[in-house]
Amino acid sequence: MNWENIAGQTNLKKLLRESIAENRVSHAQLFVGKEGYGTLPMVLAYAREIFSQENEHAAAKVEHLNHLDLHFSFPVFTDNKNSLSKNKFDEFREMILASPYASYDDWTAFLESENKQLFISADEVDDQNQKFSLKSFEGGTKILIVWRADKMNIAASNKFLKFLEEPPAKTVILLTAESTNDILPTILSRTQIVEIPRINDEDIENYLKKNFSVSEDKVREIVHEAQGDLNDAIKLLNSGDKSNEFEKLFVQWVRDAFMVKKKPEYLRSIISWAREIAGWNREKQKNFLNYCSEIFRLALLQNYQSENLVYKKINANGFNWAGFSKFISGANIENILEEINTADLHLTRNGNPKIVWTDLGIKLSRYIHKST
Numbered sequence: 469m470n471w472e473n474i475a476g477q478t479n480l481k482k483l484l485r486e487s488i489a490e491n492r493v494s495h496a497q498l499f500v501g502k503e504g505y506g507t508l509p510m511v512l513a514y515a516r517e518i519f520s521q522e523n524e525h526a527a528a529k530v531e532h533l534n535h536l537d538l539h540f541s542f543p544v545f546t547d548n549k550n551s552l553s554k555n556k557f558d559e560f561r562e563m564i565l566a567s568p569y570a571s572y573d574d575w576t577a578f579l580e581s582e583n584k585q586l587f588i589s590a591d592e593v594d595d596q597n598q599k600f601s602l603k604s605f606e607g608g609t610k611i612l613i614v615w616r617a618d619k620m621n622i623a624a625s626n627k628f629l630k631f632l633e634e635p636p637a638k639t640v641i642l643l644t645a646e647s648t649n650d651i652l653p654t655i656l657s658r659t660q661i662v663e664i665p666r667i668n669d670e671d672i673e674n675y676l677k678k679n680f681s682v683s684e685d686k687v688r689e690i691v692h693e694a695q696g697d698l699n700d701a702i703k704l705l706n707s708g709d710k711s712n713e714f715e716k717l718f719v720q721w722v723r724d725a726f727m728v729k730k731k732p733e734y735l736r737s738i739i740s741w742a743r744e745i746a747g748w749n750r751e752k753q754k755n756f757l758n759y760c761s762e763i764f765r766l767a768l769l770q771n772y773q774s775e776n777l778v779y780k781k782i783n784a785n786g787f788n789w790a791g792f793s794k795f796i797s798g799a800n801i802e803n804i805l806e807e808i809n810t811a812d813l814h815l816t817r818n819g820n821p822k823i824v825w826t827d828l829g830i831k832l833s834r835y836i837h838k839s840t
Contacts, residue, residue, distance in 0.1 A: 469512045469531040469568065475698050476671030477506055480664070484510070488517050494660040496632050496641040498617065500648055501664025503571040504697030507644045508564065508615060510664060515611045518640060522608035533561045536605040539612045541596055543572070543586035543619040545579070551589040569699040572616055572646070577751040583818065588614070590623035593631065600636050609638045617643035618650040625652045632658045666696025680705055692779045693762055703755065712784075714759045717741065719787050721760075725833040735830070742825035750815055753825075757812050764804055767796040800838040807831050 471481050487493055501507045512530065515538060519526035529535035544556045553560070556579065563570050563578045570578075576586060596612060604610045614620075620628060632655060635641060641659075648656055669691045675698060676687050682705060694701035707714075720741055728734040745753060762780075769777045770793035781789045796804075811828045815821060 469509065469516060470527070471513050471517075474506050474509045474513060475675040476667040477510065477664070480510065480662070481513070484514050484662075485517060488514075488521060493518065493640060495635055495639060496643070496659045497662055498643045498645060498648070498651075498656070498659040499662045499664055500645055502646055502666075502697055502699075503644075504569050504694075504699030504701075505664045505666055506569060506698065507664045508570075508613075509568045511613055511642045511644055512568065515613065515640075515642065518609055518611065523606055526606070533565065537608065537610045539596060539599055539610070540615065541588055541592055541612065542615040543575070543588055544592075545581050545584040545586050546589075550591070551587070552592055552595055553588075554595065567699070567702070569702070571699055572619070573751045573754060574699070577749055585818070586619065588617070588620040588624050590621070590627050593620075593624050593627040597627075597631055600631075600639055604638065609640055610636070611640045611642065614641070614643040616645060617655075618645040618647065620651075625655060629654055629658070667698055669696070672696070672698055672701050676701060676705065689779050700758075714756055715782055715784060717745065717756070718760055718763055719782060719785055721829060721832060722792060722836070725829070725836045728830075728833045729837055738829040738833070739826055742829045743822055745825050746821035750821075753815055753821060754812055757808050757815075761805055761808050764796055764801060764808075767793040768798075768801050771796055795836055800835040803835045803838070804832065807835070 471485070474481065499507050499511055516527050516530040519530055519535060519537070526535060530538060533540075540557065540560065541553050542556075542560055544551055544553055547555065559579060560575070563575065567574065572586075576584075579586075600610060600612065614628075629652065632641065643659065645651060648661070672694060673687055673691050676682055676690065682690075686705075690701050690704045693704055721738070724734045724737045724741065728738065745756060748756075763782065766778050766780060767789075769775070770781070770790070782792075783789055807828055811824050814824045
C-alpha cells in the first residue's frame, strides 16, 4: 500500500507525490486502467501520502484499511433488499490486503457471486453522503475511494454527480475504472483523469524475481503472456496444475475440431468438452479463454517463421505443434480470436456457459480448415 511496493509506474508515482507536496491535489480524480496495472495500489498509496502529510501516524492505518476517514464504495450484489458496500467491507478488505492487484472478476469469485449482478447502487451513494456530512474523526481530510466506478447504475451516477458538484469541505474523491466508456460524461467532466499505463515488462520481471522463487525461463514466459498486467502474472505463476489442465483441454478441442469435418460423431466430444468447462467458475473460464487466445497467436507466429517470439509451445500428449501451427494463418486467426472475444463478452454478461462453450467449440471446426 506504499509507493515502494507498487510495481513500476515510476513517472506516475513521481507526479502524484509532487502534486501532494505542492498542494495541487484535485478534489475529484478518476484513475483509469486495468486493476493489474496497479490502479488500486496507486490510489491507496496516494491516500496514504495525503493522510501522512496531516498525521505521521496515519500511514499504518491506511495500510490496514482501517483509517476512520478513509471510506470505500465498490460493487456488491443485492442481499435482503440491500446493496451497501459496508455489508461486504470485511470481505473486500480481506481480498485487497491479500492481493491489492485483484480484479473485478476476482471479487465476484471471492464472493462466490458469479451468477449475481454486482453494482454500485443509489442507496450506496446516499450512505456515503450521510458519512461525509459528518466531521472527520481526525480533523483533517476525508477520502472516498470508489473502486470500479464504471459499475454505478444510472440512478447512482445521477446522485453521485450531485456529490461531485458540491462535496463537503476537505473531501478528496478518488475513483477507479477499467475504462471511461460506462461512466456518465457529466461525471468525467468533473474529474481529473489519471491514466494508468500497463506495467513495463522489466518491472514485472523484477517484481516476480523479488517476491517469488521462480526460474528465469518461467519468468520470461509469464512476462510475455501477462502483457503488463501484474495480477495476470501472479495468477500464471501460481497456476501450476491449472496450466496442464488448460493445455490438455486445448489439445482435445483442436483435435476434435480437426476430426469433426470427416467424422461428425466427434461433435459429441465437443459438446462433452463444453459441458466440462461450463462447470467451472466464471473466472477460470475466462482465464482459459485468455490461454486459448495466446496459444493461437503463438501458433500464428510459428507459422510465419517468427519462432524467436514463440516463448511457449505445446508438445505434450503427442501434440504436433509445428503441424498445428500450419493451420493458423491470416485466413482464420481474426475469426478465431473474434469468436473467443465474443465468448468472453457473453460470459461477462452472464450468458449460459453451456451454450457459449458449445457454440465456440463448434465454430473452431469451421475456421480451423479455412485455407489462405
